[in-house]
Amino acid sequence: METQQRYVLGKRDEEGFYPVTVDEIPAGTVHRRHGSWYATMPGHPVQRAADRHQAAAHLVTLIDQGNRPTGPAPAPRTPASPIEGLRATRSYSHLVPQLRLSLANLVRAAEAMARLAELGWRPLEGYPGADQPWLMQCRLCGWKGRRFWSHLRGRNSDGIPRPITRHPGCKPVSEHAQALSDLAALRTSSCPCPPFPRDKHPMDVDACLDVLTSIQAALDGKAHMSAAIHARSILEPCPAATRRATALRAAYERHVKTQRDLKAGKGK
Template sequence: MSALITLDHNEPSAAPAEPAYTLGDVDALGRYPVHLNGELLGYVSRWHGTWSAVTRTGLTLPERHPDRDAAARSLAQLTDPHTPAPAAPSTPQRLTAHAHLLDPALSATTRNIVSAAVALARLDELAWLPLAGYPGADNRWLLRCLACNEFRALNDLSPWDGARFWSHLRGRNGDNIPRPLIRHEGCLPVSEHADALKVFARAPKPVCPCPESHPTSPQAARALLTTTGAAWRQRDPDALTALLTRLLGPCPASRARATALLTATGKPPALTAN
């Protein structure tokens, strides 16, 4: 019995090569630029353990990625004409009027507001000026160093702006020691930090002197948190911005305000935040 064997001389088709992208250095906003053949495609950035990608035109891809390379590949694959354009996210448009107080990606929940107030009070003591809204403990926060501001001005240097993690600035395991010890390149020597910080930590006020009337008692803080929650749920951007300004705006009594918020929510009155 004979059998006819037919040989298939066609080699299996190779999978198309993925676009060769390059990742640049992280910028002041915590973003990594993604380039393809020298052309900027967009940026990838980390948010609470996952990575997102944004095109150079500002379109945020809806998928979340486990690492920055996966996010960068999603940008690079958009150059393939056979790759469909990403669909617009189905989530409601975020409120952005309060972006200078609370990051637009954070909901105006009591937990986030209290954590932000605690962080802002501590930044006042550590001579950091926030240039963006509180983003949470594990995301980069754009800050300006005030400790060396006078020194840099005398030497015709611009203020130092850069991204820092609040989880590093608040210390670890309760030791309350900000990290890194060297605040940034070009700052004052570590041995001069203590004297520089005394200027900013001098006698915080126990009561708010501002026209916005920031709450410094648990009763006032509790009432304001309740009203703020209602404004957030109703998606009222004007009311929410005004309320968050009272809860998170600059104030000489920021420590007293943070303590009042912690007490109002039943937390120990210590300036620690998640």
């Protein structure tokens, strides 16, 4: 209890970092990434923790040991492997550096981006995961800022984005339905995009399965550039993104079942 009373968490910044003072001494920051908390004191190793209080307590320990922040804060999005940080598209629609490039994450990213289009948002950076601040633009009024995908997708799978007011200064709630209806008219059920690099974006389960299989084969062979080229076809903006995301989910589930069956057969 004594340790908890000695530190103060400041206001979270746009990147999700909380500044921490210990006995009124600037000690570093704590932040949450994909279910875990981390304590960061510039000039010292980042420490993983179970919750924000444990993370802050680590900074208290460092201060008590005579440590002080030195040098610039470490970059919060440093890739942990050659695969991580790989930009999968030519635009903003790529995974952020610390989100591992895997089939599961790629499908989640495609689903999130498709749903953002339905809700009137345009992502301005790659999909960071459900519980991380995501820079995006409101297509109803042009506002730019960070929102959490977990808030936009709704709670307990109810599909109702929060808050209803979208963000401070947005159009009145009474005008949202018509604005979203106007945007919906721009979406299509087939891909009108020019072929790149060879074919249009995959729109049915078999085509999506071919792409996912190619990505997995490239990752298994550490052919990261090849994986990136294939990933572009499922992450690039497309007016038919909703149909593509639905097909990708079905293809991914088929892929997982096939792999599970193969492993079960080998074990017999």
